Amino acid sequence: MTVTRPARLTGAALCAALALIAAVWILKDLAALGSPVDLAWYWAGDHFFLIRGRSATSLTDPVLLAVSAAGAVAALRSRHAASALAATGTVTLALRLPGLWAADSGALVTALAELALAAGLVVTAAAGRRPATAAYERLPTRPPTGRAVTAGVLLAVAAAVLTLWEVYWATELPVEVTVDRLTGGRSVVKPALAPPPGWLAAMLVGLYATAAGSAFARARHSRAFGLLAGGFLAAVGLAEVARAVRYELAAHFDELPTVQQLGLLSAAFGLLAGIAVLVLLAARGTQDPAPTSYGPAGPHTPYGRPGPYGSYGSYGPAGSMPPAPPSPPPPGW
Structure with missing residues (x-):
């Protein structure tokens, strides 16, 4: 399946609009905090140093900015960009849906705009496809078997690890706090645009599992979803590892409680696994x-x-x- 030229141009415009919205919020936070380094540490989860204000963005916003920009480039350069457009739209829908019940009016307007753009991406990817019209017209490539299976194993393990962590926190925290982590209730303090932590974890588990299944099947859309999952996995792992290094937790690993040791190991695995998935699936696949x-x-x-x-x-x-x-x-x- 290929994508018609009007659909590709429409998809590129929608991705560019998503990237522009994310960039505007990031620039607004930079103006409020005054330091790109402070904003980067805020995205990494270090909120203790802020004395000049709060950030409305979170780690998901720069990742979505990069994903949207990559989707726009893919739509302009490739006739096989349907999977990239669909993956970008689906993830944006999942991340921005909790913004519909956000108390902040700016976050609500942003959520409505991005949900509309993301839905347009999914519709464009589905409606703009057409079958190959000639025998010589190439189809989207598939990742080689070895690289696809390796990436699938890493993503499946990442999904299992994140699921176990969410089960652990559900048993450790009160029921109302667990519910708030899914819905963004009063007990959860987060940036205005950030999805609730439980919601984000559930979305990432679904993304990792979907990307792992498509990689095992060597589906034609496995590269788009696998690269997207690898990007999120590497970004989350990098943020947690950087925060641990800043507070010298890694240097005193033996003195940490078992839960913190497991958390640091999980973060290191996420960083390395995410980078490995990006490397494994970034190369051009094989043609049937x-x-x-x-x-x-x-x-x-x-x-x-x-x-x-x-x-x-x-x-x-x-x-x-x-x-x-x-x-x-x-x-x-």
């Missing part, structure tokens, strides 16, 4: 072999390559001449 058709003169391929018997085209063995025209030739020959 061209189908062999059988005509009256024997097998041949639609690309004019030699068939099993050395033929070029459908005229028989290599070196033979095409058949003579009929005599007398019909009208218009």
Whole structure:
């Protein structure tokens, strides 16, 4: 399946609009905090140093900015950008849906705008597809088996680890706090645009599991969803590892409680696994072999390559001449 040119241009425009909204909020936070370094540490989860104000953005916003920009570039450059547009739209829908019940009016307006743009991306990716119209038109590539299986294993393990952490916190925290972590209730303090932590964890588990399944199946859309999942996995792991290094938790690993040790190990695994998934799936995949058709003169391929018997085209063995025209030739020959 390929994407029509009008659909590609529409998808690129929608992705650019999503990236622009994220960029405007990030610039607003930079103006409020006055320091890109402070904003980066805020995204990493360090909120204790802020004395000049609060940030409305979270780690998901720069990641969504990068994802939207990549989706726009993919739509402009490739006829096979349907999976990239669909992945961008689906993840944006999942992340911005809790903004519909946000108390902040700016976050609510942003959520409505981004949900509309994301829904348009999904519709554009679905409606703009068309089947290959010629035998020589290439289909989207698939990742090689070894790289796909390795990436699938890493993403499946990441999904399992995050699920276990959410089960642990559900058993440790009161029921009302667990519910607030899913819905963004009063007991959860978070940036205005950030999804509730439980909601974000559930979305990431679904993304990692979906990307792992598509990688195991070597589906044509596995690269788009796998790269998206790898980006989130690496970003979350990097933020947690950076925060641990800043407060010298890694240097005193042996002195930490078991829960913090497991959390630091999980963060390190997420960082390394995310980078590995990006490396494994970033390279161009492999093309399916061209189908062999059988005509009256024997097998041949639609690309004019030699068939099993050395033929070029459908005229028989290599070196033979095409058949003579009929005599007398019909009208218009």
